[in-house]
Amino acid sequence: MVSDGTLTPEALAARARANGVQLWALTDHDEISGQHRAAAAAHALGMDYLTGVEISVTFINTTVHIVGLGFDADDARLAQGLAATRGGRGERAREIAGQLARVGIPGAYEGALCYVGNPALISRTHFARYLVDTGVCRDMGEVFRKYLTEGKPGFVPHYWAELRDAVRWIREAGGMAVIAHPARYRFTANEEYALFSEFRQHGGQGVEVVTGSHSSAEYRIYADMAQEFGLAASRGSDFHSPNESHTDLGTLPDLPAQLTPVWDLLAHRILHAPQGLAAA
Numbered sequence: 001m002v003s004d005g006t007l008t009p010e011a012l013a014a015r016a017r018a019n020g021v022q023l024w025a026l027t028d029h030d031e032i033s034g035q036h037r038a039a040a041a042a043h044a045l046g047m048d049y050l051t052g053v054e055i056s057v058t059f060i061n062t063t064v065h066i067v068g069l070g071f072d073a074d075d076a077r078l079a080q081g082l083a084a085t086r087g088g089r090g091e092r093a094r095e096i097a098g099q100l101a102r103v104g105i106p107g108a109y110e111g112a113l114c115y116v117g118n119p120a121l122i123s124r125t126h127f128a129r130y131l132v133d134t135g136v137c138r139d140m141g142e143v144f145r146k147y148l149t150e151g152k153p154g155f156v157p158h159y160w161a162e163l164r165d166a167v168r169w170i171r172e173a174g175g176m177a178v179i180a181h182p183a184r185y186r187f188t189a190n191e192e193y194a195l196f197s198e199f200r201q202h203g204g205q206g207v208e209v210v211t212g213s214h215s216s217a218e219y220r221i222y223a224d225m226a227q228e229f230g231l232a233a234s235r236g237s238d239f240h241s242p243n244e245s246h247t248d249l250g251t252l253p254d255l256p257a258q259l260t261p262v263w264d265l266l267a268h269r270i271l272h273a274p275q276g277l278a279a280a
């Protein structure tokens with residue numbers, strides 16, 4: 001729990017292992033302080049590990065997530081870039097709370113803070129948990145629909161990292177950049193084309209095809225996009241919490257056969273579990 005998930009890196013590793021995962025990456029938002037713990041926990045369970053992160057980027061006025069995989073977790077420039085990206089979260093959270101107070105929901109900043117594990121990373125998810133637990137909404141989806149998305153009273157636009165910078169930080173730290181859950185952005189065809197082509201020009205190499213945030217029809221669409229743009233394909237649960245996430249770790253279907261999995265291109269970056277444990 002170093003961004004907005006509810007489980008510790010160790011608990012996530014155990015859950016992944018129990019579900020049959022062989023190669024795992026923890027991808028906190030804008031934060032890599034859990035990486036060494038996650039790798040150690042994976043290795044203790046006989047699971048291979050790839051370093052991971054999910055960087056918040058603003059592209060055409062939309063928040064887009066760029067996953068980084070297989071980077072050096074001690075890279076100073078990546079750490080600096082992430083620190084700068086996290087920087088505005090505290091102020092944004094106070095503005096979200098101010099706007100919620102104006103529509104009759106007081107105390108949301110202090111309320112959300114109670115759910116925050118890492119004070120640098122207060123996120124909309126923490127507000128959503130507070131509003132559900134205080135009975136303002138029935139579930140997280142309702143909070144986002146009614147309060148926290150564009151056009152709604154608690155939405156505060158925020159300028160995250162540049163696409164170019166996020167891809168560069170990841171690459172210069174030895175990793176691969178991957179577009180996370182592209183169907184979530186609701187881009188027009190032209191906007192999506194711009195995202196994929198600029199991402200490639202900046203050196204991005206992968207796209208999430210199979211994810212907890214996509215329907216099976218969307219698996220097909222983004223399998224075709226991966227081939228059209230010559231991108232490797234990734235698979236990720238987007239798991240945040242046993243109570244909130246509909247897709248558990250290790251339960252997604254395989255990638256479509258014709259695609260190149262990101263882990264094939266990242267073979268040299270995989271942190272292998274010590275010999276002998278994997279069969280345990």
Ligand code: AMP
Nearest residue numbers: 004029056122123124125140141144145
């Ligand atoms: P933030 O980085 O503070 O903007 O918050 C992003 C988090 O909000 C991510 O973890 C998303 O999974 C979560 N999120 C965004 N939209 C929704 C939604 N409609 N329902 C539930 N969670 C959402």
Ligand code: MN
Nearest residue numbers: 004005029240
């Ligand atoms: Mn999240």
